[in-house]
Amino acid sequence: MKKTQNVTIKGTKDGITLHLDDSCSYQELKRELDQKLSANSRLNEGQPLISVKVQMGNRYLTEEQHEEIKDLIRRKKNLVVEEIVTNVITIDEAQRLKEESEIVSVSRIIRSGQVLEVPGDLLLVGDVNPGGTVKAGGNIFIMGTLKGIAHAGCYGDEQAVISAAVMKPSQLRISELINRAPDLSLDNEGKVLECAYIDDNRQIVVDRIQVLMQLRPNLTRLEGGR
Structure with missing residues (x-):
């Protein structure tokens, strides 16, 4: 019976990709990885x-194992680790992702x-007074007047x-971009909900x-609480 390879090396236009089997033992995987990289390294001198x-x-790596794999690769000539990708995440990481997707x-x-x-995402039923601040990892929806910082x-x-129902902020921030925006409001006195977003020129605009x-069709995930 032909022995299954635990390490597969594939060349790409950007370098090489190592596909490591997730069913063998970690020690067995390291041994084969070291052998194949050593042979490959001699060819690339x-x-x-x-x-x-x-x-x-689907193999989970501890931080120590993560560093071991990176160190093993780095010891070979000409090889630079770009990233290590795994399908498995920790409970804490899963919880963080869940929180970041919740409203x-x-x-x-x-x-x-x-x-x-x-x-x-933040849904605020109320006002943000001057001097007040609301921050969110995602979107901010204010069913009231925004006069502070968002x-x-x-x-x-x-x-x-x-x-916001009434957009009169002292400052708007989206990601790293800042706009004090005292004159950006459409001045509709709450008749039309307004929104701020980053346009193609990487400027914060209100519309x-x-x-x-x-502009943001993915916002439909709010429907039905999804």
Whole structure:
């Protein structure tokens, strides 16, 4: 019977990808990886640095094992680890992803000096007074007046949006972009919901909320609580 390979090396236009079997023992995997990389390294002597991407499949790696794999690859000539990818995440990581995808509904007034922050989307039924701040890892929806600071996508999501019934912020932030925006409101006195988003020129602009259906179609995940 032909022995199954635990390590498969595939060349790509960006370097090489290592596909590592997720059913064999970790020690067996390391031995075969070391042998194959050693042989491959001799063939590549004198060649420029080669980028390596590692696919672990359904194998979970501890931090120590993660560093061991990276160190084993780095010891070979010409090889530079780009990333190690696994399909398995920890319970803490799964919980964090769940929180970041959830909508947190809050009914209160955010007064001067107060900060409300949530990991996912924020639905605020109330006002944000001058000096108050709301922050969200995702989108911010305010069923009231925004006169303070709103920071959406605070973990780096540039697709995040800010919406308010009355948009008169002292400052708008989306991801790393900032706009004090005292004159951006459409001045519709609450007749039309407004939203702020990053446009193609990487500027924060304010428009009627209806534009989001075309600009951010993924917002439909809110329907039915999904």
